[in-house]
Amino acid sequence: GAEEGRAARNKRSAPLSQKKKKKQSGITAAKKRYTDKRKVKFAELRALKAKRLREHAAKTKKLPKKERDKQRREYKAKVNAQYKEVTKRFPPARGLKDLKTVKDLIAKLDRVRLPS
Numbered sequence: 001g002a003e004e005g006r007a008a009r010n011k012r013s014a015p016l017s018q019k020k021k022k023k024q025s026g027i028t029a030a031k032k033r034y035t036d037k038r039k040v041k042f043a044e045l046r047a048l049k050a051k052r053l054r055e056h057a058a059k060t061k062k063l064p065k066k067e068r069d070k071q072r073r074e075y076k077a078k079v080n081a082q083y084k085e086v087t088k089r090f091p092p093a094r095g096l097k098d099l100k101t102v103k104d105l106i107a108k109l110d111r112v113r114l115p116s
Helices: 002-059 065-087 099-111
Strands: none
Touching (some): 002 065, 002 099
């Protein structure tokens, strides 16, 4: 008896939750797409940042230590600032409410570059 009651209750509540999901699906799908693209793009930017730091380190190898450390510190700060500048334009999808905003961000993600 008790199990049948539970099953009946589950059947009754299922359509409700499905209806809610259906209404949200446009923005939810867009948010998922945005989050995935954002992760990939941020990974690319981080890789580029690391590559630039590596190249700069190789370029400054021959300098005296004090000079070299100073230049590397400055360059690292510059590259980090560029990365932050780009990434702060793309907030996590969690707070985004409307579809248009999410779609605009997705479009922007495709075009974004780290300044050279």
